Amino acid sequence: MDQIPILKIGDCLLVSIQVDMHDRLALQLQDDLTNKIVTSRARGVMIDISALEIVDSFIGRMLNNIAAMSKVLDAVTVVVGMRPAVAITLVELGLALTGVRTALNVDKGLELIRHLIDDEQDPDDRREE
Template sequence: MTDRVPVLKIGDILLVSIQVDLEDQMVMDLQDDLSNRIVDTNAKGVIIDISALEIVDSFVGRMLATNASISRVLGAETIVVGMRPAVAMTLVELGLSLQGVRTALNLERGLKLLRRLSAGRA
């Protein structure tokens, strides 16, 4: 039994706060959970908070991109927030630019961005 990453619902937004280093199985579970929750709750936005992650490998990087694509297909906009400088530099060095994933500096700015997006701005 591996840990699962909690998916929290706040209004029409789902918040995924990743607090521990992800194992491969957790990543797969998260993908399942998230897509199910989006459909169940009819969420319009997803925020993935990775401010606690100190290490992001290419697998996790791809997971972020995949999740963003999945949610978009399901009609929800994904925003990755709180990426640490060191993590951003690692991803760049790995050649991952997270194309198509929206990002924000922190949770607060992420929420603002979602509001703005749903209002048809930005």
């Protein structure tokens, strides 16, 4: 059966979704990622969806769930690379993706993850912004 690989880079997990996911595969990714956060003690999760041609309500819910679960497990999730047509469609569909942090690309995503993790470690940083 297909599986979406999860790469570990430092204290971050990186997932790049390169296939047109059917629902079971999306659920499996959700489970795999949640387990991997615990076993690898990751602090950040980056999900690259630049290859995804659509995000429907099911995949949207998966992204929301991953963000919520990682938060409970003391990790931050950032979704990167959403295509403009996907963003337009998602808003019209009525899916707000509240709770999911996003960044334009992998570089900015890593930056955001570092920032979010540092913020949590040192609350004083937040006051200076």
